[in-house]
Amino acid sequence: MAADDSAETGTQQIRDAIRDAIVERRLSPGTKLSESDVGNLFNVSRTLARAALQALSYEGLVSVEKNRGAFVAYPSPEEARQIFAARRLVEPGILREAATRITPTDIRHLKQLLLEEGRLIGERGQTARRAEIKASGDFHLALAVISGNAIMQRFMDELVARSSLVIALYGQSTVSSCGHSEHGDIVTAIENKDLDEACRLMLHHIAHIEADLDLRQRKNLGLKEALKR
Amino acid sequence: MAADDSAETGTQQIRDAIRDAIVERRLSPGTKLSESDVGNLFNVSRTLARAALQALSYEGLVSVEKNRGAFVAYPSPEEARQIFAARRLVEPGILREAATRITPTDIRHLKQLLLEEGRLIGERGQTARRAEIKASGDFHLALAVISGNAIMQRFMDELVARSSLVIALYGQSTVSSCGHSEHGDIVTAIENKDLDEACRLMLHHIAHIEADLDLRQRKNLGLKEALKR
DNA sequence: GACGCCTAGATTGTATACGATTTTTTGCTT
DNA sequence: AAGCAAAAAATCGTATACAATCTAGGCGTC
Known part of the structure; x- marks a missing residue:
């Protein structure tokens, strides 16, 4: 079945590379992404660089401002x-849908993800930390995949990626991994066919992540969009 | 506050025009949208036309196939x-959120939409029918606006637009308006602060629309993507 | 010394140009 | 007349070119 011939190879590749960099927080919110720089970096013309940046702006990961250029998105507290x-x-809805369709193979895959996630938490260093961030999101994404709904899957892709930006900006505890065990609990609840409990845990988990944020308005930000560079 | 300076005027305009045409079904699924034609039609270069088509492909309203061009999306039964x-x-979630935030002004606005919708149902002619299709979707969109969540609003924009395509392809009853009274019932339930009932009605309403579809696989479609033109 | 204006450089917005791929047409063969 | 092959036309993919806009630094005036 035709999986994905949507985007022209070049643009897709750049888009994915930049998105990964944003999600793994190698690129900080507010960083300027000039079309020429991006193009040179990937050895393509501005045309393709621009297309990639446009694509990322549709996902909410970069914001393009007319005649000013593209920046890694800097989500407001309200956003x-x-x-x-x-x-x-x-x-919760995705979880319910996933639970009704889940196969033993899927469960094994989920546990594999959990294991990997746990391993990364133990390790030291920037690289491990970044991989951990990605792994944490991958768990939620995996559930969306299992749900079998490509549309919800794409939506979750966007939400998880943007969440990473939000946590980078407003997260307080240096470790975002506090919620790792919660992932495991959710899988257990699914295994036990206890959907209500699984949903409850999921909501609790999301609340837990959110509770670690300090969403108070940044100082005198906003009078000139502040430190946009 | 800065509302929307996201897209360059030209592209945005083209994108909206084509999207409206698709949603109002002036453009049939599968119609080819060549970059040159679109560009000439709007008196801009292929560059902008291409950008607009790319944007629409991110919304799932057109599908671009490498080296073949862009077509008005032709959603599969599975899609x-x-x-x-x-x-x-x-x-249902949007409805719940909207209900907690709704103001008397919002309710008046919703009823206004309902009135307009009812008026269009009474009228004859293609134009009225098209306006009716749009109005029907606008009700669902209005709820998303009231919910106050820009992200869910954009997502609903996409879902409603794509629904229009699906109905165009698989809808059976010539009138899609069968569900008009259901909109009114939902508003009534909201006014009565009966959220559970409102959600129940909403689910019923969606099921009602879906029930009017004939999602059996089209004849021998798929061996060559069939009538792509 | 501070403020404002003005010019120079850099960056984005849009159009055009050229090579690559696909589609259509043409014309030959069977 | 039907089928196939090669050439012609159309269309897309990408790069480059030029115009418009923004940013920064310098100069003059107050």
Whole structure:
């Protein structure tokens, strides 16, 4: 079956590379992404660089400002709230759908992810930390995949990626891994066919992540969009 | 506050025009949208036309095939199912959120929409029918706006637009308006602060639309993507 | 010394140009 | 007349070119 011939190889590749960099927080919110720089970096013309940046702006990961250029998105506290509100709204539903379709293979795969996640938490260093961030999101994404709904899957892709930005900006505890065991609990609940409990745990988990945020308005930000560079 | 300076005027305009044409079904699924034609039609270069088509492909309204061009999306039965599954998943949540934030002004606005919708149903002619299709979707969109979550709002934009395509392809009853009174019932339930009832009605309403579809696989479609033109 | 204006450089917005791929047409063969 | 092959036309993919806009630094005036 035709999986994905949507985007022209070049653009897709750049888009994915930049997105990974944003999600893994190698690129900080507010960083300027000039079309020429991106193009040179990937040895393509501005045309493709621009297309990639446009694509990322549709996902909410970069914001392009007319005649000023593209920047890694700098979500406002209000945006952050909406992102997590959206997750609270959709993730229980996705979880329910996934639970009805889940196979033993899927469960094994989920546990594999959990194991990997746990391993990374133990390790030291920037690289491990970044991989851990990605792994944490991958768990939620995996549930969306299992749900079998490509549309919800793409939506979750966007939400998880944007969440990473929000946590980078407003997260307090240096370790975002506090919720790792909660992932395991959710899987257990699914195994026990206790959907209500699984949903409850999921909502609790999301609330837990959100509770670690400090969403108070940044100092005198906003009078000139502050430190946009 | 800065509302929307996201897209360069030209592209945005083209994108909206084509999207409206698709949603109002002036453009049939599968119609080829060549970059040159679009560009000439709007008196801009292929560059902008291409950007607009790319944007629409991110919304799932057009599908671009490498080296072949862009076509008005032709959702498969499976895609159709997923679109409505997504709506069943998110619309109750949006409704609940909207109900807690709704103001008397909002309610008046909703009733205004209902009135307009009813008026169009009475009228004859293609134009009225098209306006009616749009109005029907606008009701669901209005709820998303009231919910105050820009992210869910954009998601609903996409879902409603894609639903229009699905109905164009698989809808059986010539009138899609069968569900008009159901909109009114939902508003009434909201006014009565009966959220559970409102959600029940919403799910019923979505199921009602879906029931009017004939999602059996089209004849021998798929061996060559069939009538792509 | 501070403020404002003005010019120079850099960056984005849009159009055009050229090579690559696909589709259609043409014309030959069977 | 039907089928196939090669050439012609159309269309897409990408790069480059030029115009418009923004940013920064310098100069002059107050």
